[in-house]
Amino acid sequence: xxxxxxxxxxxxxxxxxxxxxxxxxxxxxxxxxxxxxxxxxxxxxxxxxxxxxxxxxxxxxxxxxxxxxxxxxxxxxxxxxxxxxxxxxxxxxxxxxxxxxxxxxxxxxxxxxxxxxxxxxxxxxxxxxxxxxxxxxxxxxxxxxxxxxxxxxxxxxxxxxxxxxxxxxxxxxxxxxxxxxxxxxxxxxxxxxxxxxxxxxxxxxxxxxxxxxxxxxxxxxxxxxxxxxxxxxxxxxxxxxxxxxxxxxxxxxxxxxxxxxxxxxxxxxxxxxxxxxxxxxxxxxxxxxxxxxxxxxxxxxxxxxxxxxxxxxxxxxxxxxxxxxxxxxxxxxxxxxxxxxxxxxxxxxxxxxxxxxxxxxxxxxxxxxxxxxxxxxxxxxxxxxxxxxxxxxxxxxxxxxxxxxxxxxxxxxxxxxxxxxxxxxxxxxxxxxxxxxxxxxxxxxxxxxxxxxxxxxxxxxxxxxxxxxxxxxxxxxxxxxxxxxxxxxxxxxxxxxxxxxxxxxxxxxxxxxxxxxxxxxxxxxxxxxxxx
Numbered sequence: 001x002x003x004x005x006x007x008x009x010x011x012x013x014x015x016x017x018x019x020x021x022x023x024x025x026x027x028x029x030x031x032x033x034x035x036x037x038x039x040x041x042x043x044x045x046x047x048x049x050x051x052x053x054x055x056x057x058x059x060x061x062x063x064x065x066x067x068x069x070x071x072x073x074x075x076x077x078x079x080x081x082x083x084x085x086x087x088x089x090x091x092x093x094x095x096x097x098x099x100x101x102x103x104x105x106x107x108x109x110x111x112x113x114x115x116x117x118x119x120x121x122x123x124x125x126x127x128x129x130x131x132x133x134x135x136x137x138x139x140x141x142x143x144x145x146x147x148x149x150x151x152x153x154x155x156x157x158x159x160x161x162x163x164x165x166x167x168x169x170x171x172x173x174x175x176x177x178x179x180x181x182x183x184x185x186x187x188x189x190x191x192x193x194x195x196x197x198x199x200x201x202x203x204x205x206x207x208x209x210x211x212x213x214x215x216x217x218x219x220x221x222x223x224x225x226x227x228x229x230x231x232x233x234x235x236x237x238x239x240x241x242x243x244x245x246x247x248x249x250x251x252x253x254x255x256x257x258x259x260x261x262x263x264x265x266x267x268x269x270x271x272x273x274x275x276x277x278x279x280x281x282x283x284x285x286x287x288x289x290x291x292x293x294x295x296x297x298x299x300x301x302x303x304x305x306x307x308x309x310x311x312x313x314x315x316x317x318x319x320x321x322x323x324x325x326x327x328x329x330x331x332x333x334x335x336x337x338x339x340x341x342x343x344x345x346x347x348x349x350x351x352x353x354x355x356x357x358x359x360x361x362x363x364x365x366x367x368x369x370x371x372x373x374x375x376x377x378x379x380x381x382x383x384x385x386x387x388x389x390x391x392x393x394x395x396x397x398x399x400x401x402x403x404x405x406x407x408x409x410x411x412x413x414x415x416x417x418x419x420x421x422x423x424x425x426x427x428x429x430x431x432x433x434x435x436x437x438x439x440x441x442x443x444x445x446x447x448x449x450x451x452x453x454x455x456x457x458x459x460x461x462x463x464x465x466x467x468x469x470x471x472x473x474x475x476x477x478x479x480x481x482x483x484x485x486x487x488x489x490x491x492x493x494x495x496x497x498x499x500x501x502x503x504x505x506x507x508x509x510x511x512x513x514x515x516x517x518x519x520x521x522x523x524x525x526x527x528x529x530x531x532x
Contacts, residue, residue: 405433
């Protein structure tokens with residue numbers, strides 16, 4: 001019977017699907033959303049959220065008050081790209097009137113209705129639900145008694161931290177403990193576009209990504225988790241002469257490294273993607289072996305592998321204090337109790353400066369918001385991920401048919417991680433996307449979200465042990481490329497921690513290369529092809 005009880009009509013999620021999620025260990029509302037897909041369709045949870053909350057509370061023997069509902073993603077209803085691209089109040093008003101007229105003629109919400117995007121509106125809980133909640137999707141965990149001792153404490157359960165935990169437990173008997181302040185996939189690793197590419201302008205990055213692609217290729221068979229990897233390639237477009245020459249040089253270097261990238265004319269690019277407007281770019285570069293994956297299963301696979309080999313992954317656990325011990329190693333205070341660790345590895349991405357600050361260390365990195373949108377499903381037509389080097393726009397088509405894409409917008413950094421969605425992103429992304437492929441004007445945007453890019457002064461990551469804090473390692477500043485590089489970087493970092501050699505990247509990316517006391521903005525950012 002549970003197989004027939006539908007909780008989410010948009011994504012066809014049944015009570016049986018929910019039970020499978022709980023059995024797999026996903027009993028948090030946001031984790032269940034990622035595992036089942038409920039609330040990611042046109043209604044954005046507005047119709048199904050109550051059903052899922054009540055069913056999840058019953059399955060986990062918890063009260064509904066213990067489940068903090070997630071915030072529905074804007075836009076309020078699916079909205080056409082042309083409406084967003086125009087950005088005119090009259091167009092939005094016209095679309096709103098059409099939506100109201102459509103909804104008044106039917107008791108069921110119409111999938112063709114569309115209203116202007118609004119700020120995200122939290123689900124309103126019934127009066128019987130607790131009004132005051134600690135703001136987490138799970139009740140506070142009772143602190144353990146005593147002090148646990150571990151060999152390696154990893155701060156951050158994104159793909160970098162989990163890949164490192166998987167490698168260390170696979171290659172050694174070290175006691176590994178991973179701290180995560182939220183749920184799995186709550187940070188940048190669960191909020192990116194899933195691109196994997198070998199098109200870079202430095203040999204180090206090309207070689208690293210060749211290795212990372214090989215790891216990703218075998219991930220599903222080794223971990224038993226389908227990550228929906230599809231090698232449709234990356235198609236880079238360029239119009240400005242400065243970008244054009246840079247692209248030519250990068251393609252030559254990639255060919256020397258064995259990456260089969262080739263330069264294309266606008267006509268050649270349109271043979272791959274006929275929907276492209278040929279007047280929007282002067283040349284293109286295409287590597288058919290680049291790929292796109294579904295990010296969340298990567299985290300689940302690494303987490304399950306690490307846990308099966310003895311690692312502890314403590315979600316909803318905050319690191320509140322960290323200090324060196326006189327005899328070496330560190331003492332950490334967490335929301336679940338104290339820990340003592342011989343070494344600490346900060347894999348917190350955009351939150352890394354906060355972790356380092358607990359030791360009185362200033363990291364020269366800073367977070368910048370990066371936003372992404374997803375459209376309604378379309379028939380398959382877009383094989384490669386398409387990226388415009390001049391603007392930073394990128395878009396790919398998922399296995400289910402949605403277009404998923406992002407665009408970087410200027411935002412004054414203030415040191416804080418911002419994950420809120422903005423109307424300006426929807427309008428700018430829509431304008432550029434419709435200009436790139438005019439036939440997409442009538443396609444509807446279903447949802448948007450944001451994740452943090454993690455920037456450094458010279459555009460390169462920080463990796464290795466801090467001289468000012470022996471035993472404390474950092475891996476951050478990847479400029480949005482940490483997800484695709486994590487499999488290989490975690491492997492080399494693991495080898496380094498186990499004393500099995502040091503890769504040249506530890507010299508190129510040494511954390512303190514900027515000198516002491518340097519400001520994050522002392523040097524201009526030098527980025528290669530900051531896409532995907």
